[in-house]
Amino acid sequence: MGTIQEEIQKRRTFAIISHPDAGKTTLTEKFLLFGGAIQTAGAVKNNKITKTAASDFMEIERQRGISVATSVMAFHYKNRLINLLDTPGHKDFAEDTYRTLTAVDSVILVIDCVKGVEAQTERLMEVCRMRNTPVIVFINKMDLEGQDPFDLLDELEEKLKIQVRPLSWPISGGQSFKGVYSLYDKELRLFNPDKTKISKNIISISDIGDPELNEWVGDDHAEQLRTDTELIEGVYDEWNAAPYLEGKMAPVFFGSAVNNFGIQEMLDTFIEIAPDPRPRQTDLREVNPTENAFSGFIFKIHANIDPRHRDRIAFMRVCSGKFQRNTFFHHTRIQKKLKFANPATFLAQDKSVVDEAWPGDVVGLYDTGTFKIGDTLTEGENFTFRGIPSFSPEIFKELVNKDPMKSKQLDKGIQQLTDEGVAQLFIRELGNRKIVGTVGELQFEVIQYRLEHEYGAKCEFQSKPYYKACWIVSKDESKLDEFKRIKGADMVKDKDGNDVFLAPSKFLLDMEIANYPELTFHFTSEFKTAQIQ
Ligand code: G4P
Numbered sequence: 001m002g003t004i005q006e007e008i009q010k011r012r013t014f015a016i017i018s019h020p021d022a023g024k025t026t027l028t029e030k031f032l033l034f035g036g037a038i039q040t041a042g043a044v045k046n047n048k049i050t051k052t053a054a055s056d057f058m059e060i061e062r063q064r065g066i067s068v069a070t071s072v073m074a075f076h077y078k079n080r081l082i083n084l085l086d087t088p089g090h091k092d093f094a095e096d097t098y099r100t101l102t103a104v105d106s107v108i109l110v111i112d113c114v115k116g117v118e119a120q121t122e123r124l125m126e127v128c129r130m131r132n133t134p135v136i137v138f139i140n141k142m143d144l145e146g147q148d149p150f151d152l153l154d155e156l157e158e159k160l161k162i163q164v165r166p167l168s169w170p171i172s173g174g175q176s177f178k179g180v181y182s183l184y185d186k187e188l189r190l191f192n193p194d195k196t197k198i199s200k201n202i203i204s205i206s207d208i209g210d211p212e213l214n215e216w217v218g219d220d221h222a223e224q225l226r227t228d229t230e231l232i233e234g235v236y237d238e239w240n241a242a243p244y245l246e247g248k249m250a251p252v253f254f255g256s257a258v259n260n261f262g263i264q265e266m267l268d269t270f271i272e273i274a275p276d277p278r279p280r281q282t283d284l285r286e287v288n289p290t291e292n293a294f295s296g297f298i299f300k301i302h303a304n305i306d307p308r309h310r311d312r313i314a315f316m317r318v319c320s321g322k323f324q325r326n327t328f329f330h331h332t333r334i335q336k337k338l339k340f341a342n343p344a345t346f347l348a349q350d351k352s353v354v355d356e357a358w359p360g361d362v363v364g365l366y367d368t369g370t371f372k373i374g375d376t377l378t379e380g381e382n383f384t385f386r387g388i389p390s391f392s393p394e395i396f397k398e399l400v401n402k403d404p405m406k407s408k409q410l411d412k413g414i415q416q417l418t419d420e421g422v423a424q425l426f427i428r429e430l431g432n433r434k435i436v437g438t439v440g441e442l443q444f445e446v447i448q449y450r451l452e453h454e455y456g457a458k459c460e461f462q463s464k465p466y467y468k469a470c471w472i473v474s475k476d477e478s479k480l481d482e483f484k485r486i487k488g489a490d491m492v493k494d495k496d497g498n499d500v501f502l503a504p505s506k507f508l509l510d511m512e513i514a515n516y517p518e519l520t521f522h523f524t525s526e527f528k529t530a531q532i533q
Contacts, residue, residue: 004322004358008289011360012274013083013317015100018110019118020091023140026257027110028073028084034267035075035082071302071315072362074345080271083362091120092440095391095421096300098127099373102387103299103317103362106134106274108266109250110257113139113146113173117159125160130524131387132247134275137164138266143191143256145174150231153252163249165236167269168262169228170254171221178217180254180262181205181225183232184239184269188216191261241273277360280319282376282383287320289359294321294329297385298375301367301420303450312420313344313364314371319385323357329377331370332384338377340365372419372495390494390525392469393424393437396502397444397461406457413455417447418495426469426492426500435492435502436461437469466490466502467509470521473499479518487512494525 002010016031018024073084085104087097101107107128111117128135139152146152149170156164168189171178179191188203205213208229214222243249251269255262277289287295300315316323323329328337344364345354357363365371376384401410414434418425423443426435438444444461451457471494474480480499484491490502501521503509513521 004290004292007358008277008360010079010081011083011277011358012080012106012271013085013104013277013360013362014106014108014270014274015085015087015097015104016108016110017087017097017101017121017124019112019115019120022110022112022115022118022121023257024087024110027108027138027140027263028086030257030260030263031082031084031267032073032075034264035077071300071364072345074361077267078271081360082271083360085362092438092442094120094123094439097124098389098391099299099421101127101133102131102389103297103315104133105276105278105360106136108136108138108270111137111139111152111156113141113149113152113254114144116147116152116155122159125162127389128247129161130389134244134247135162135250136244136266136270136274137250137252138257138262139170139252139254140257142170142173142177142180142254142262143259149173149228149254156250156252160250162247163237163243164252165239165249166232166254167239167251168253168255168265169225169232171217171225176221177256178221180265181208181229182265183229185265188213189262189265190216191256191259244273245275277319281386283386284381284383287383287385289320291320292322293379293381294323295319295376295378295381295383295385296323296363297377298365298371298373301371301373303417303420303454312367312369312371314367314375316363316365316377318357318359318361318363320359321379323361323363325353325355330380330382332376332378332382333372334370335382336370338370342366369416369419373421390424391439392523394439395441395444396435396437396464396466396469398464399434399436400460400462402458402460406455409455410451410457410459413451413457414447414459417450422446422450424469424494426494426502428489428492430488435464435466437466464502465504467505468503468523469494470501470503470509470523471498471525472501472519472521474519476518479516483512483516483519496525498525 016024016028071086075082085100087100111121137156153164167184168180168182170180177191179189181188186206188205203216208226244251253262253266257263279286279288296316296318298314298316302313325343326339326341328339331338342353345352345357354363399414401407414425423436423438426437428435448459451459484499487501490504492500492502494500
């Protein structure tokens with residue numbers, strides 16, 4: 001164990017994100033193989049939520065249960081300790097992914113070279129942009145006939161609204177894929193499809209004009225590569241890590257995850273350029289990881305899948321100082337001292353009790369309902385970490401109690417499930433009506449099932465045809481009051497008591513925005529801090 005500075009410099013905490021099927025699971029698995037964290041391919045596959053049918057809810061819960069163990073995969077690679085945070089690929093769990101992104105220092109974004117930028121990629125990138133998270137792009141499946149690499153880069157810039165800079169370049173693609181030329185190390189890496197071995201065919205070609213290149217890839221491909229690299233040097237700025245670290249520019253790599261190709265170079269570059277744990281903003285001040293006093297925040301809560309035990313695991317990211325087992329820490333929201341007898345870390349596939357943890361690490365805390373997403377633990381100072389946004393849900397339904405004898409249980413259950421982040425709860429003060437908002441239909445099924453099995457409450461959901469939730473604020477109190485009065489039926493409070501307007505349609509929303517220039521309409525709850533890391 002080293003000093004706090006040494007521990008921090010060693011750590012890289014990141015997530016792999018992608019549209020489903022682009023290759024996130026495969027890439028995760030290859031990283032773990034390189035890190036020696038797993039021995040066989042296929043070990044991570046279980047982690048994937050594969051079933052999409054809502055009727056197969058139990059299967060999804062089972063798979064989510066497995067994913068607790070693999071929520072964080074820590075492994076060592078070349079003197080670094082890498083914390084890879086898993087994100088669910090299933091679109092109905094997109095909110096989980098957004099929150100996990102608040103706990104990482106950088107991301108690797110996987111793109112399928114055939115499909116290009118897909119819907120979910122755009123939304124995930126939006127979250128990264130909000131937080132200026134550094135992004136590395138991996139263009140996967142180069143063994144398939146994909147789109148032209150220049151077109152892909154243009155599409156990335158246009159749809160993801162970020163500058164890109166290739167650090168490797170493919171030589172052909174699909175059937176005739178020859179390999180990549182690393183513009184970073186000036187090396188040629190020849191492709192031979194192999195799912196089990198790492199390609200060792202690396203040839204140093206520092207001058208792209210070298211005729212040796214023709215011998216390796218043939219005259220036509222060599223010429224094409226020379227033209228392409230000339231174009232790249234002309235079009236893209238010289239590689240520089242600073243704009244990457246500011247989240248303004250994304251380096252791009254090409255490869256094939258399933259064939260183990262292009263991955264090790266990316267991992268090697270990643271540990272060189274990716275940021276170590278960064279300072280983080282709270283409502284009071286910026287907290288530096290090197291501070292001696294411990295601090296951390298909860299970014300994810302996972303319920304135990306055993307319905308007889310209502311305990312949950314709260315995942316905490318350490319932000320500063322040293323976390324220690326059996327030591328009292330201060331829960332700043334409820335103003336209580338808490339200590340943890342069995343905090344867990346997740347090294348490789350094993351969950352084990354940990355005695356201490358450092359900035360960048362993720363610790364699993366057993367919880368019986370004291371934590372909400374976004375809660376902060378410190379050594380005594382009263383602050384709350386920022387940057388845990390709620391996004392506007394897409395589906396809204398009213399919760400209707402089906403068993404009047406169990407209304408207490410229903411209230412408690414829906415409160416706890418929404419604290420876990422399963423869905424967002426909005427309360428209409430008038431009549432205490434509860435509107436539940438989610439990003440996918442699946443959550444309603446999850447909630448109904450869990451309310452019944454864990455809390456003994458029966459409920460039903462009635463669709464509400466809302467379009468979006470908007471957090472509204474204004475400097476002009478009287479205008480805000482007027483709006484709230486007129487829109488009374490569509491005004492609700494979120495979990496923190498903020499005013500939220502549930503807009504019935506895009507048309508009506510646009511109209512209100514035009515009618516009330518004194519009011520600001522936000523589509524995430526973190527509007528006050530959206531620009532802050
Ligand atoms: P995800 O987690 O992003 O959803 O994607 P995942 O890694 O599961 O990959 C989706 C599919 O794409 C898998 O095929 C996987 O084998 C395939 N794949 C990943 N990388 C590459 C690549 O470089 N080239 C090609 N051609 N395919 C790739 P599957 O048929 O769904 O699963 P499996 O039965 O092959 O495991």
